[in-house]
Amino acid sequence: MPELPEVEVVRAGLAPAVDGATVTAVEVLDERSLRRHRGPAEDFVERLRGARLREPSRRGKFLWVPLVPRGALGAEAPGAEAPGAEALVVHLGMSGQVLLRAADAPRDRLTRIVLDLAHPVHGPVRLDFVDQRIFGSMALDALVPTPDEPAELIPSQVAHIARDPIDPGFDDGRFLAALRRRDTTIKRALLDQTLVSGIGNIYADEALWAARIHYDQPTRTLSRPRAATLLAEVRHVLGRALAEGGTSFDALYVNVNGASGYFSHSLNAYGQAGRPCPRCGRPIVREQFMNRGSHFCRFCQRLRTPR
Numbered sequence: 001m002p003e004l005p006e007v008e009v010v011r012a013g014l015a016p017a018v019d020g021a022t023v024t025a026v027e028v029l030d031e032r033s034l035r036r037h038r039g040p041a042e043d044f045v046e047r048l049r050g051a052r053l054r055e056p057s058r059r060g061k062f063l064w065v066p067l068v069p070r071g072a073l074g075a076e077a078p079g080a081e082a083p084g085a086e087a088l089v090v091h092l093g094m095s096g097q098v099l100l101r102a103a104d105a106p107r108d109r110l111t112r113i114v115l116d117l118a119h120p121v122h123g124p125v126r127l128d129f130v131d132q133r134i135f136g137s138m139a140l141d142a143l144v145p146t147p148d149e150p151a152e153l154i155p156s157q158v159a160h161i162a163r164d165p166i167d168p169g170f171d172d173g174r175f176l177a178a179l180r181r182r183d184t185t186i187k188r189a190l191l192d193q194t195l196v197s198g199i200g201n202i203y204a205d206e207a208l209w210a211a212r213i214h215y216d217q218p219t220r221t222l223s224r225p226r227a228a229t230l231l232a233e234v235r236h237v238l239g240r241a242l243a244e245g246g247t248s249f250d251a252l253y254v255n256v257n258g259a260s261g262y263f264s265h266s267l268n269a270y271g272q273a274g275r276p277c278p279r280c281g282r283p284i285v286r287e288q289f290m291n292r293g294s295h296f297c298r299f300c301q302r303l304r305t306p307r
């Protein structure tokens with residue numbers, strides 16, 4: 001399942017081909033892939049056809065391509081701030097892929113939506129939305145201002161998602177204060193997209209291991225320095241995965257050019273049950289957590305009871 005680093009790889013890969021391109025044709029092969037679009041497939045096709053695309057954006061694992069507002073086409077500075085601005089939102093779900101192809105390349109069997117693009121520099125290119133399990137989707141959605149500073153425009157479907165820790169607008173102080181106010185446990189908090197986005201199961205387990213914090217530690221009992229250390233470890237883990245191109249544990253997930261060019265970078269805790277903890281040598285264990293698993297070292301990551 002793609003997480004922030006994988007989605008950022010897709011975003012960065014799409015950017016040169018998409019930014020400034022015009023949508024010349026839209027074909028919906030499976031309407032189930034429009035489940036998050038409010039309106040019929042014809043509406044999606046008509047609104048998208050002829051639209052000019054801007055540089056893709058991302059928040060957490062949500063990806064979208066802003067459209068140049070129709071009224072601004074041909075203008076010197078196409079204002080995304082114009083009222084009525086909208087974006088093509090791409091939900092990758094469990095297995096969604098956005099693949100850039102040559103205009104005449106054969107189609108993947110699992111292709112659900114096809115966009116033909118004309119780019120002023122790169123010429124014609126095809127953007128295929130491929131999705132085996134159909135938990136992902138595409139949708140057109142209105143862009144709305146973020147409630148917090150710095151104000152940005154984000155799709156209304158994404159508006160409830162908090163900034164991710166590598167967002168320049170992420171406020172560390174506010175996050176750490178919010179963490180203490182929540183009556184929850186730390187891993188639940190890390191996975192709560194309304195508190196902080198972009199941290200999935202893999203990166204949560206890795207950051208908790210690095211910060212030596214038990215996944216079930218109540219957030220109220222975490223000192224501010226320990227919470228700050230954890231946030232730093234989250235950034236470190238995400239940054240390392242970004243630098244290495246994301247981590248894929250799902251053979252379905254491939255990058256923007258369709259190549260499954262993913263490494264498996266060295267993980268310390270996630271998926272390592274039974275193997276020695278790289279810090280102390282005792283075995284990493286897996287416990288059931290929120291229908292998934294938590295991987296941790298019982299010795300290095302003890303549940304601490306506050307005095």
Ligand SMILES: [Zn+2]
Nearest residue numbers: 277280297300
């Ligand atoms: Zn250990």
